[in-house]
Amino acid sequence: MMRPILLALTALLAPALVALSLAVAPSVRRRGAPAAALTILASLASFGAAVALLFEHSARLTVPWLRTGARVIAEVGVNVDGVSTSMLVVVTFVALCVQVFSLGYMHDESPPAFGRYFAYHALFLFSMNLLVLAPNLLQLFAGWELVGVTSYLLIGFYYKKPSAAHAAVKAFWVTKFADMGFLFGLLTLFVATGSFSFNVALTPPVAVAVTLLFFLAVVGKSAQFPLHVWLPDAMEGPTPVSALLHAATMVAAGVFLVVRADPLFAQAESTRTVMLVVGVGTALFAALLALVQTDIKKVLAYSTCSQLGYMIAALGAGSMLGGFFHLTTHAFFKALLFLAAGSIIHAVGSNELSKMGGLARRMPVTFAAFTIGALSLAAVPGFSGFFSKDLVLEAVAGKLGSIPLALLVATAFLTAFYMGRVLVVAFLGAPSSDEAAHAHEAGWSMKLPLLALAALSLVAGFFAAPFAKLHGQAYHFHFGGVAAVGTAAGLLGLVLAYTLSSARIARATRAVSELARGSAVDRFYEYSFRRVTLVLSDSLAWVDRYVVDGMINLLGYRTIDAGRGMRPLQTGMAPDYVLAVVVGAASLAAWTVLR
């Protein structure tokens, strides 16, 4: 009984202690390197404890926190079971990789900034672990909020850049708006059942209300349409932060909430249908937007929205395993992609794909890592993304007349296509800038995490069966029709990206001969691509930018205007104030009588 608890507390408190000591000892923090060392040690301890927990049985320790009379209303503590342990391993591992990578990536920062960066990381890991190990929804909510604050600090790390400060505020604002749903959900759940447990029986209307409210928070945190607008902007943060927050942890927290509260969601079939629709819609919509991005991080950002859509769709289809397993593999390969992109940006000094090209020969490790990540994301058989995406597709098969399945297969095609495009443009062909021509691989602190994550992206898929066992489910892989269709879509996308783009690169260099050589198929592809997909994507980007984003901004500005509109009431004249007091009192009394 004691051992799992001690391990869980280690995982939770090691980063907390470091964060606290860095907060109270600015002299250590401002020297930079010691802060980084402490933070990485804490993450190592957390990760070690998390791995050890995989071999322990379930356990639970709670301390009463709030009580009325003899009744305990809320508890805090740690909850060790299959769900929390596997999430803990993912979170601590990715955090560790990202922190080691940051040693190299953030090397040029001044020591105080370097130390501050790692202090935020320690705080973030604590918040995330608090959320993951929560024994009830109240503690999960506290962790959830703290993750929001810390992400604000991390996204706004380059706070001297106005766009970064703005992005941080926007991310905070949008997710906070969505968090209202969480709070309402908690209150409703508490009033209905008197507890914050994730596993209580509810009456059908309450179940739908509570889960829909929770889902609103998930939409914000996991960047689902229409609250996805903050995620692309949040790319203003340092690239390792994007790898941590926007691949593996913060955005996954939303999905984790649904997994954690699965017993509640299982009681609300209509919420699940909403989730399926929103998930599939976001997957397709974000994939289309990823097509037209020219910034490598924005491609990955929209791709994250899209993949989160897959997870939400799987959970909406009732497959907890599918959603959660895709979360796990996605955490590995998307963190890998972001870190590899960080390695490129570090070498080239720009996020723009047009400044890259020909990097395969100059940065072989990064190339290999990015390729493994991309192939995994494209769900090529054998790579981890294939197994998890297959689980998602199997889960949605047959739901709502197979429309979700068809759309997700189409998305799989688009995913492979845009990842193929990035691979080709960034790594193949000739360098498009001086920086790209002289790019070189960074030191081991940046290569090692890439290799570790690449290894996991390669093999994680084969651990589906033990993963399922952790959650008390069975998993047997079979290569059925769904898998075949999904694979075909993915491969088609990759091949198309390769042929189309190499043709375009060729045309850029030898425009004349290209015209002569261009086959009818090429032209057809390109025509249909330009006329249909690109127009569609561009118009969607327009809608996204001006309509969805605009509405959200409008809401903000209207609120400020409402505040300004009330200002003239405050005249500054004492007689007016006295009058207001008297009139106020009189109308209150009148209201009492007439009510």
Place this chain on the structure above:
Amino acid sequence: MSELRALWVPLAVAAVAIVLLVVDVLTHPHTSRRWLGYFVAGALAAIFCATFLFPTDGRAAHGAFEGSAWTTSFQRLFLSAGVVAALGGLDDVAKRTPHRVGEYWLAMLFSIIGMLILPGARDLVLLIVAFELMGIPLYVLAAYAKTETKGGHAAEAALKLYLTGATSTAITLFGLALFTGMTGTTRLDALAGAAGATTPLAGVGLAFVIAGMGYKLGMVPFHMWVPDTYQGASTPFVAFLSVAPKAAGVAAMSAIFLFGMRGHPAHWAPVIALLAILSMVVGNLLALPQTDLRRLLGYSGIAQMGYVLVALASNDTFAAGMTFFFLTAYLFTNMGAFLVLHVAAESSGEHSAASLAGLAQRAPGLAAALMAFLLSLAGIPFVVGFWAKLYVLLAAFRAGLVLPVVVGIALAVVGLFYYLRVLSAAYMSEPGALKRPELGAPMRLAIGICVVAVVGLGLWPKPLVDQSLAAATSLLERR
């Protein structure tokens, strides 16, 4: 003897006030009187500690005053507010009015005596006397320094406070006259059985009482003095004004409504809920466009009081406990925020967000303290404001007040916007020509106390929650 046992806390503070008066007179006119502030802080701190050692329960004046866990909890709150206010205001008072230091602390001690009696008052006459004892010295203190800061005039601020305050007192007294006229008693414990308590005219009386007390709390539409006074009076005093009298106002309202009128919530709870909603809406929305941070905190305080009143309107033991919890959280948070603001404004000469520019680089510790306070006001874990807001909303929602809770949660998001704006000025802008602010030792101690309370109670709120619930039980469930 039992009378003394129940009343010793206010009596001890009265003794301190008399000693202070004598010492002040005997001190040579030309010597520095700065140390009087230390004397006040030390004496109040000693009394605070003594409340844990000596019993404070019992009845006095034939039951007009009752010492209980509820009374003692509030008394400790006022004593700690006094300690922080004395430490935080010590240097400011000694600098601005070096020859009138004694009277300043005397006025503040008198006001505190009034507050100490309020939560235990079980008779309307005692209650209104204590209420005025608390209020009148505040008019004096608001005008005290005759400060002329940018955009703020102490005399004007005090006059507005006084004029509207006098009006509201008149309204309160009128309401009480109607109410006691209908019920035939001034004793709060006799109201439960009083036949006239539910008549329409008694309802009108109660509405007037709510209006008058709502003025002290800065409830909309009786809030207009708040931003002007906060802007005009000296900031360390505003730190005190913005929390202690408000907590005392809530204590008085709890005595009348939760203790006296518990059985007839329909006659007062909707009125309070209405004011709560108005306050949350107007306070939050008007805080948005403010540029002067004192006004911003003023409007934010109006909104925060809205949350307290939501809990009060729940008419429930749990909610009453959470009212106290919220007030404690708010007291340390808001005092701390005003004191940091004062320090920053002293070094820059203005009270706009620009005075905080680059505070994180000029004074990292001070900026971190400000962050703790602002996050607490915004309701972010793990600072105490998060639990305060959560518990209050939870209590109200459980009592069935859905609409106020919905409004409260929605507007809390608006609140984030302006708190974050202040915070980003401190953390995300360049200091420019601004210098490192100077902090005296007492100011450090005052801000330190607030930080420890805000962060400590945020990490481990359980002791305070237990204490709050025990206090509420002693008020509501003893009979």
